[in-house]
Amino acid sequence: MATAVESFTEQTIEVAGRNVRLLQGGTGDPVVVLHHSTGNPGWLPFFEQLAGKYAVTVPDMPGYGQSERPPWARDARDLGILLHHTLDKLGLERVTLVGLGFGGYVAAEMAAMNQHRLKALVLIGAAGLQPDEGEILDQMLIDFPDYVRAGFRDDTAFEQVFGAEPEQPIKELWDLSREMTARLTWKPYMFSRRLAPSLSEVQTPTLITWGTQDRVVPPVCAQQYARALPNSRVELIEGAGHLVEYEEPEKVAELIAGHVSKQ
Amino acid sequence: MFIGYFTERPYQDQESGYFGAAGRDITDLGLSNESYDPRLGAELYNRYLDEKVYAEQMGFDGLMLNEHHSTPFCMGSVMNVEAAILARITQKAKIVLLGNVLPIWDDPMWLAEELAEIDMISRGRLVTGWVRGTGRESVAHNAQPPFNxxxxxxxxxxxxxxxxxxxPFRWEGEHYHYRYVNPWARPYQDPHPPxxxxxxxSRNTVKWTAEHRYPYVMLATELxxxxxxxxxxxxxxxxNxxxxxxxxRGYLFKVHVDETEELAEQAGRKYIQGPSNPFLEGNQGQVRPFIQNLPGLTSRTNLLPTVSSFALASSRGRQQAHQQAQSEAQKQQQQADPDKQDKGDFLGQYEEQTEKMSIISGTPKTVIPKVRHVLETLRPGSIFxxxxxxxxxxxDSMRSLRLMGEEVIPAVREIGKELDLQSPFEVDPKTNQPIPSAVSDDDGR
Known part of the structure; x- marks a missing residue:
């Protein structure tokens, strides 16, 4: 699969008694990116784009990738607690928190918990809310390569990134990630009815971004997040799928930079 | 020797299009219940209960029931209801539940109460077995597979x-919480049903079962x-x-007996026609590995040698483990005929299944030696x-049951005695000591 390999470092820190792995690159104001429920396969072109302007930190969320599983964690909120601890250990304040898909769900929970840490919030195709129309695509009822495939606007886009037949380590990442996801958000799947009410006092400037062809989290959720978060705005990316940061890394990075520069 | 009778109670609907070898495949969680006909269901439930009663009359020691959900190959989605009816309408056969799917119960106290009632109504004839269930059970009742x-x-x-x-006592566990555990109904058997x-x-399950000294019943796996x-x-x-x-040791295997070899073959071929469980050895049908292989449902690595069976491995989404088992354990066989095993399992050919005794069908004369071979190979104290x-x-069922009663069961009991195959009702699996009440019991129960 195509990943940029230029300039990033890898480190592992201990948080609440378990290892958390981080990829970091770039300099500038801190940006923290939370990955999808399928885990983070590496230092992606999107991270490289952001690292041109910011000090980017991409943790493997606890239980995903090379971060150890907290066996007690039961929902996205628990991950949010651990990730706040992670940022404490890293001494990261006034961060721009970017959440992708399920990572967006966790990011929204983190904003509800402690908005003072956040300079800005960016939710990209974020899960977390029960869609007013349609449903979030249930990865538990399809094969996981098909689930990732559905994240792209079309098969060509999928194959450009992962090839026609993804490599074994990538499949293993998806498989293990799916298990952690099943521990955290089996039912209800990928949303919490407690989230929207707890966002109503969050004043963090929030950019809500969605691919208009998102087949995983219905784009209607963009408006629902906009209603839940008082200081937010929506930017749709025409024709893009759920994995918009794979499909349009430059465009997404530009939107984030535009959002951060206004704060 | 304990001899039990089992059928999976298929939903046989000639009109549905899913019936018969040329019919549409049954796909896990891929069929709508809109084609379900409750009137046909009524006929079938009563038929299967009648057959169980007849099986008892023909001398079977146990009547086994199982449970699956959202699928036409097994009508026992509420097995305990059938068990409760059998408790009342049968007289002496054990009612063997293999088994209730424990992880999908959000309220296991209710299960404890149900089983205690069945044990009392049957006056102590319940054998309670418990399973983890396949993926379809976890999906159907939405139980979190990583915690299965x-x-x-x-x-x-x-x-x-x-x-x-x-x-009363209090239970504050990881997954279950009760502030007042004090069900009024208690089991008839002391301290509880076997x-x-x-x-x-799953190797984990075998290990756990052996640690608890419970009999382990293998379900239609290859010898x-x-x-x-x-x-x-x-x-x-x-x-330990x-x-x-x-x-x-217990073993469930497919045995059909008939009046002539021709009738036996006709009926035997029906094992792999109609709605049958694609998850078990020798059956046809479509499985969707990602549903059987739900995240965290079973260990990725801690598997039994049965994973070398392609049908079982694929039905559990374990093709990779299957390939590994193949390459490690069956290298020589592979060299002789690289495709033999896979072809046989995958195609589910009747001839292949009978050759390796996944299906035994014949007249008593031809069936009894094959059952003897199974007993000699595996030495189980309980068979179904x-x-x-x-x-x-x-x-088909009634002809077979009659011949089993008249010829097969008596012969198998003799083989059991000859091979010294003691059942858990003759030798206590907890202590390995003979059970006094069983010593004078001529028919081995």
Whole structure:
């Protein structure tokens, strides 16, 4: 699969008694990116784009990738607690928190918990809310390569990134990630009815971004997040799928930079 | 020797399009219940209950029931209801539940109460088995698969405590919480109904079962992997300070008996027609591996030798483990004919299945030596004949049951005595001591 390999470092820190792995690159104001429920396969072109302007930190969320599983964690909120601890250990304040898909769900929970840490919030195709129309695509009822495939606007886009037949380590990442996801958000799947009410006092400037062809989290959720978060705005990316940061890394990075520069 | 009777109670609907070898495949969680006909369901439930009653009359020691959800190959989605009816309408056969799917119960106290009622109504004839269930069970009742094994163990511990500890007490576990455990109904048997554990694939389950000294019943797995799995049980038993015996081994296999070899073949072929469980050895049908292989449902690596069976591996989404088992354990066979095993399993050919005794069908004269071979190879103290399945009719079942009663069961009992195959009702699996009440019992129960 195509990943940029230029300039990033890898480190592992201990948080609440378990290892958390981080990829970091770039300099500038801190940006923290939370990955999808399928885990983070590496230092992606999107991270490289952001690292041109910011000090980017991409943790493997606890239980995903090379971060150890907290066996007690039961929902996205628990991950949010651990990730706040992670940022404490890293001494990261006034961060721009970017959440992708399920990572967006966790990011929204983190904003509800402690908005003072956040300079800005960016939710990209974020899960977390029960869609007013349609449903979030249930990865538990399809094969996981098909689930990732559905994240792209079309098969060509999928194959450009992962090839026609993804490599074994990538499949293993998806498989293990799916298990952690099943521990955290089996039912209800990928949303919490407690989230929207707890966002109503969050004043963090929030950019809500969605691919208009998102087949995983219905784009209607963009408006629902906009209603839940008082200081937010929506930017749709025409024709893009759920994995918009794979499909349009430059465009997404530009939107984030535009959002951060206004704060 | 304990001899039980089993059928999976297929939903046989000639009109549905899913019936018969040329019919549409049954796909896991891929069929709508809009084609379900409750009037046909009524006929079939009553038919299967009638056959169980007749099986008891023909001398079977046990009537086995199982449970699956959202699928036409097994109508026993609420097995305990059938068990409760059998408790009342049969007289002496054990009612063997293999088994209730513990992890999908959010309220296992309710299960403890149901089973206690069945045990009382039957006046102590319940054998309660517990399973972890396949993916379709977890999906159908929306139980979190990564906690399947934890919930199985905790529900087991909770139910056993509920049956053995005077209430009220409090239970604050990982997955189950009760502030007042004091069900008024208690089981008839003291301290509780025998617990047997069925299985096919998970080493964890075998280990746990051996640690608890429960009989382990292998469900229609191939002979050699079954034998190896029993060996693993025996190894764990040794580590826990006891010798595993025949009383710890049970085996379910497909046996049909008929009046002529022609009738036996006609009926035997029906095992792999009609709605039959694609998850078990020798059956046809479509499985969706990602549903059977739900995240965290079973260990990725801790599998039994049965994983070398392609059908079982694919039905559990374990093709990779299957390939590994193939390359390690069956290299020589592969060199002789690289595709033989896969072809046989995958195609589910009747001839292949009979050759390796996944299906035994014939007249008593030809069936009895094959049953002897199974008993000699595996040395189980409990066996279950799986009959009347797939596309078999009521008449097919009844002919077979009659001949089993007249010829097969008496002969198999003699073989059991000759081979010294003691059942858990003759030798206590907890102590390995003879059970006094069984000594004078001529028919081995």
């Amino acid at each position: 094994w934890e919930r199985f163990q905790e529900a087991h511990d909770f139910i056993v405590k509920t049956w053995t500890t005077p209430g 617990i047997w554990i069925p299985g096919v694939l 050699e992997p079954t034998r190896q799995s029993y060996e693993y049980y025996a190894q764990v038993a040794k580590e 300070g006891y010798e595993a015996g025949t009383q710890h 004949f799986w009959d009347g399945d797939g596309a078999m009719t009521h008449e």
